[in-house]
Amino acid sequence: MLEWFDISKRFGAVTALQGVSFSIAPGSVGGILGENGAGKSTLMNILFGLLHPDAGSLRVDGRVVLVRSPRAARRLGLGMVHQNFKLVDTLSVLENIALAVGRGPGLIPRRRLRRQVQHWTDQLGWRLDLAEPVGRLTVGQQQRVEIIKALCAGGRWLILDEPTAVLTPQETENLLDSLRALARQGMGVIFISHKLAEVRQICAQVLILRHGRTVYAGATAGLSVQAMAQKMIGRSLEPLTRAASGAGPSPQPRLELRAVCAGGGRRGGETLQRVNLSLQAGEIHGIAGVAGHGQDLLVRCLLGALRPTSGEVWLDPALGHWRHRVWPGACIPEDRRREGLIETLSVQSNLMLKDYRRRPFSVLGVCRFARWRQRATELVERFDIRCRDLSAPVGTLSGGNQQKVVLARELADTPPLILAVNPTRGLDVGATQFVLRQLLAARYAGAAILLIHSDLDELLSISDRVSVLYQGRLQATAWPAASRDDIGRLMLGV
Amino acid sequence: MSLGHESLAEFLCWQTLSAATPLMLAGIGELVGELTGVIDIGIEGLMLIGCIVAYTAAAATGQAWMGLGAAAAAGMASAALFAGVVLWGRADQIVAGAALNLLALGLSATLWSLYQNHCANLGLSTHLPRGAGYDLVAVPGLSHLPFIGPVLFDQYTLFYATLLLAVGIWWVLRFTRLGLMIRALGESPETCVACGIPVRLGRFLAALFAGGCAGAAGAFLSIMRTKAFAFDMTGGQGFMVLALVIFGRWAIGPLVLGCLFFGALNSLQQILQTTRYTLADPWMHALRSVPFEFFQMLPYVAALAALALLSRRHPGPRALGQPWPQEVA
């Protein structure tokens, strides 16, 4: 039995957790639900010994324990699968496992580890290439490495933090099956998520947190998804709908990819093979697919960072002519911290990162900061960006607000062409809704939007058309009416 | 022939190994430091401190090992100062490293002049006493092997130590969990925390190791190879070490090769400068009209050319130079 009682934690004036209790039995799956900032991660960090609670206690098998460090947590049999994987990209799978599992500085017991890993992968029916550097694995495979790591360390309680955020439906199914299998073998699994359906599907018990307080703790059985959502965000969620009216796609394409091939250099890796794609004004064209099947190349081709080996990118001449290395539209990049924003630069500068060279924000290469301020203030209001002031470094903002800064910069002037890559990654429900609504609004304003997204549900909910990218080929273009499972199958190439 | 070397090739190899020893030694230390995420551009200064401390300690005590030990200790102490400022004081590593260089330059010059004054006042010689420096050590048995013997097994003790260290560090990085820890520290400190590895302590120890190596490399220059100290006697070798670590793409094999390559280039230009007078070859004779500055330039130009031909982008350890824990801004 893994139990915790009345855990409280404060950071200065902020209460992160207040009297949270829960328990989980071996052989069962428990869920923890909550929005970003609800205290889930704080709770997990406390369990894992990275933080120490101000009050409350933890009991493992009836014994009160003090978890001082991750190492102590591991000794107690707590295995953690973090949302941001704790893996070293340059090390191989086996080395990563050895780093986490082993003790002392000595030789790596390769054979023993290999046997151990073999044992668990056999149990779960997985296949892992132990010599492959982790950085080359897909996200799903990396997650498996994380789980194996926890199991090899002798974990009896497996804690997974938002494990399905980056997985395809089929991968998610596989994971949930594996977790059930693990539970059947007597492991206790804690499943942290804000995806309500999954929690309902797999968890017998659930703990719902809001602003660090317990909202609900008990069985999932009697709880509907709507009830869960209401408890979690404190209000009911409006369903996201596409208005029936609106301009709708126009037949005239704005952008076309004609038999574009790219990638596949000396070192292999991803390729794009004869991709044909058209994008029309007033539509959202969704690209589904498991990460690593050519999305990256597609994005880089479009942005002009990569010259296609053959084929051409055609652009509506009205939007200006396609020059190498310049994407004429807006772009919401996948990794906003690395590509979307300059974290140490102020909110104002980040908001102006594209417009600064236009009149009236600069004249003959001289910046007019008064205009910048004016513009930034306006955007902050319009997009409801919460920041201390315009000169605060954008890195100090929360993830949702950071994404709003990107959106405000890219979407403010209703661009004719938008490329969005995983725009809701790492955001909670409310922020996700905001982003999707903004994309829809742009669509109604007549933008042509290419949405490359790994969350199939969200993709289907707002796209007009969906294509699937599998091993560098654009499989089929389906209408969202096509069943979710069909698209999922296409994503896996079956 | 005259030095006991049968051929020019043999001599070139011997001298390359000998002259590249300090580069390799300091390079290995710096490599380990950078793998854990600490970039110490003060390596030149650490070497210089090693030079002066080794010389004065050896001269004062008359014991060579005292000089070597003191140099390593002084290197470690200076590195500890640097690491303290950088790891716990969260100062910028490049700035702190540059300051360390300046500090070492000033401090070694000051110490040397104080030491000379001291000797002058007491009427002592500033020369290193006979037993206070290291000599070449021929490995019994092995040194008589043809070619390999005089090249590999007639070197300074620190050369053998460096060789062992290189192999040892390679082995550690490849086969032990310590190696994994070192690489993880520079690549992903978050992972280290999750694995219960103390990030700052790990980096501190690595920086100390780098300091010790650099100090010993300095000792090699002053009490082994030359038995002398001179103002700024490292002459930019520390900066070359930094360059070579990048050149070797943070791997020990290429690093050692790079050091040997650079050392060989220098030997080669000096041999060329000589043979243009001593060999009665028309080509060599023609070389006499080339100004000697171009020979001195040769290693650097050749290194640039090699880089231009061989270089491929390598990002290096991901957390290199970044403070830990990271601040929000």
Added chain:
Amino acid sequence: MIGSNVERQMTQAAFRRHRREALLLAVAALIALVAAVRPARATFKVALICSGSFTDGGWNQQGRAAIVRVGRQLHLHVSAVEHVSPVRAVNVMRDYLMEHYNLVIGHGYEFLMPAAEIAAEGGSTKFAVCGADQAQPHIATLAFDLAGPSYQLGVLAALLTKSGKLGFIGGQAIPSVVACYRGFVAGARSINPRITVAQAYTSWDQPALSRSQAEAFIQQGIDVIYQNVDAASRGVFEAVRRADESRAGQQSPVYVFGSNRNQNNNTTCGAFTPASAVIHMGLAFRRLVRAVQRGNFKPGVVPENMADGVCVAVLNPRLEGTVITAAMQRAVAHAAERLRNGKIRLR
């Protein structure tokens, strides 16, 4: 960076509060400092400016020791500065000019132009420069011409060598070093016109480089090395010592010559240092100071060579009779004789 706003406000407040006190304190400190400067005394003041380090065991260290010694003998006020790059030399010389030094000696060829420039600004200060080979108006150029002694060393080297190959290592190709090389070659050729003299340049302060250069020489069969590299000379000595120890009498030994200072008694390989070309800087400085004091300072090139006894070849007395045979001594003495009475003209 987050805190910079607060930080700025706090500091600004602190500044406002203590501004007046700080200002007063600063003014007081300035006054105290100015008052503390002592008035200059009316002794004869001489300055020596060096571009290298006083601890280089050669040119610069020797120059400073010489001027300090002369200063003590003649009761002068002596000032000596090291690490003055030629870029900064103008400033330093003007400092001395403004402090009414009687004599300023630039210790190196690179000070000739700056000295000429400052001397042209007027003032009673006399300027001299060592180691240059040109005349400049108002400047006494102490040439410190080692060509003669080097000629003698060349004679000795040609008699010592078994392989017929000699080597010369210099720190940089500057006049005083180039003169050494030329003299050395001329001397050696006077004995054996077909003799080979290799030359190479390394650096003044990198003994490791000099050592590897010397090793390259020895490997090529060169068995007499003449070096002029000051602080780096010990690298050459170390190479020679190692060569001779490994030869252990089985092969003919390798010899090395010293320069600038008498390096015959160096502890590294003194037994293989038959001779040095020595500059008695003290003599020249003393004569110069005397000239200025008596008012007969004359600008122009002062040869300062063998004839003046400033630049001489010194044989190692411990090796006389063994390594340096009587015939060699005679040949060296003969060369000196011919140099002195102008039978041989170098350059």
Added chain:
Amino acid sequence: MAAPQAWFLARRTGRGFDWIVTLAQAVAACALVLALVLTGLAVVGYSPVAIVTRWACGAAGGVYPLTSSMVEACPLLLTGLAAGLTFRAGVLNIGAQGQFLVGAVTAVGLTTRWLPAAAPLVAIPLAIAAGALAGGLWALLASVLERYRAVPVVLSTILLNFVALYLIRALLHGPLQAAGTAAPQSPLIPARDWLGVLIPLSSFHWGVPAAFLVAVGFWWFNTHTTWGFETFAGGLNPAAANLAGIPVRARQFLIMFLGGGCAGLAGVFQVLGVTHFMTASFGDYGYAGIAVALLGRLNPLGIALAAIFFGLLDVGSQRVQESTLALPQGVADVVKALVILFMLLLGAYLARRHLQVTSLPEAAPPASAGAAGPPGSGN
């Protein structure tokens, strides 16, 4: 090497230049270092009072010492700009020394060999432009090597420094050598081509104020022009800047050229304004410039202050040496290094204290979507 662009600038990027704070830190650091060094010297047997008075008077006790210090600060400022501007753009240019030498030798070559007969009105501007251009092109060489041959700039600039050193030595020993001497030095530049001296009987040439104007110009460039904004953004995060349409590579080329030009200009000013000829050993202002840039926090105005500080220190220590105190010249370097170290520590300490004070309210999750997690929560 992609890493430096991120790691190098990540921590020195406040909004604007909090100069009061920095100045206060500098003063505190200087006081601490002074106390430390003087104690050390007293222990070794020097008189601290005599040294301090001599030092201060020698560096700033009157018009002439002050002009000396400023003349000394001039090349430091320009080479500091060379390092600072490029660092700020994310390019680790260690090559100011080489660029400095190349600039100087170009000016010497022009004025003594290639257009000795030109009127000064032509020759001086031409020499300045050519020297700056040469420095800039020498710097661009490193950029080109990085762009087309993937040679990291840190590496190539280190190597190019050595190449430049031996190259100018070869030139001064060959085609540029003065007639009638064995010395590796150029002939004297004709007096009409010298930079005019503003204060009689000093070396205070008009290049000194010009250098400060250049610094102000670059400050304005950095803070008020779109190109300045672009280089800064590109230095902080090249990926994001590229995506936003900033031509990062082109700006890096530009700034490398400008930086190299500054270093070249330093060389030109030194030969035309101070030495009026060139020898094989021509100072190491390029290396010192790196320390100046770092102390000045990569801000042109900060670099100007740091250069003045270094100039005062150098000239002061020179004057201490000129007196009979016989203080080793190395002490000045020790003082500089310690000041930098102490400033680093003080800065880091202050930053951390205020981070603790101010970061918490920020983290308070308002009842909004996507509020930040508490610090350390790993979100």
